[in-house]
Amino acid sequence: MRALLSRAPGGPETLTLADVPDPVPGKGQVLVSVRACAINYPDVLIIADKYQFKPTRPFAPGGEIAGVIEAVNESVTGWSVGDRVIAVIGHGGLATKVAIGADQLFRLPDERNFEEGAALLLTYATAIHALLDRGQLRTGQTLLVLGAAGGVGLAAIELGKAFGATVVAAVSSEEKAQAARDAGADRVLIYPRAPFDKAQSKALSEAFKDAVGPAGADVIFDPVGGDYAEPALRAIGWEGRYLVVGFPAGIPKLPLNLTLLKSCDVCGVFWGAFAARDPQANAEHVERLFSLWSEGRISPRVTATFALEDAGVAIAKMANREAVGKLVITVEQSGPGSAGTEQR
Structure with missing residues (x-):
């Protein structure tokens, strides 16, 4: 072969x-x-x-x-x-x-x-585990998705909409913004390319806050990391859940005082380990994905x-x-x- x-x-x-x-x-x-x-x-x-x-x-x-x-x-x-x-x-x-x-x-x-x-499997199973098991996403909540035009980002948009959330997609170009809109995002933010200095980081934080609204994001889905992580975390709502999915932009260091001020959770998402440790729960998620796929709610x-x-x-x-x-x-x-x- x-x-x-x-x-x-x-x-x-x-x-x-x-x-x-x-x-x-x-x-x-x-x-x-x-x-x-x-x-x-x-x-x-x-x-x-x-x-x-x-x-x-x-x-x-x-x-x-x-x-x-x-x-x-x-x-x-x-x-x-x-x-x-x-x-x-x-x-x-x-x-x-x-x-x-x-x-x-x-x-x-x-x-x-x-x-x-x-x-x-990999993107949608990661996203459904992240949003439901780790993020406890519920109908009516606000979901902020970083890197929203990648495979796992688009999966998070579609699943977020399927679960009744308002989805804010953050991407790095107009081409990617259109992909996020096509996937069903309610609002789209185009952010600049990292690295960021202190002023740029603050400006991005304000842009995230404007995009998610005054109550902040209930769940933040972050498969990007790097300099994008802290500005996004600053836009989280009270008792929000920040989902750590990946680090193509680098492994960030977060100021933990922000978690205290927002009473929020920073949650790791390791789908492979979850699937190995609880194959039955993973199989149930996959069965739900097949149903959503057949209904045309994900693609x-x-x-x-x-x-x-x-x-x-x-x-x-x-x-x-x-x-x-x-x-x-x-x-x-x-x-x-x-x-x-x-x-x-």
């Missing part, structure tokens, strides 16, 4: 396409013929050895896939060759095949294509697709914060096992 491999720590330019032996599904595993793999910010970090998990090299990045089961270990029940599936796997998705645990799989609805399927936005050999370009766009919506790698299949599994 073919795989795009990380052989040494570095950027996307260090990835190399190689022929490697097909994986063999072990106990509890199935072999999936990968048809699409979404790119997410952890792919930027994992190849640079900056992620929480450091796989043994060489490895293929790519943690979110859609495909077709090609083989099933005899220990597995409930899955068959030919089943269309999606899964979040951590790494290994930028390859034509991957062996993964059957307990990681979800069925891809027949009416959905592989690109859509690959773009659903993964795949804005660009790339061939496997060009996946490094997509990772670079993610690293440079140029991505709007989801970037997806389409994986061409050839040889034995590929017949009868055309993409729908």
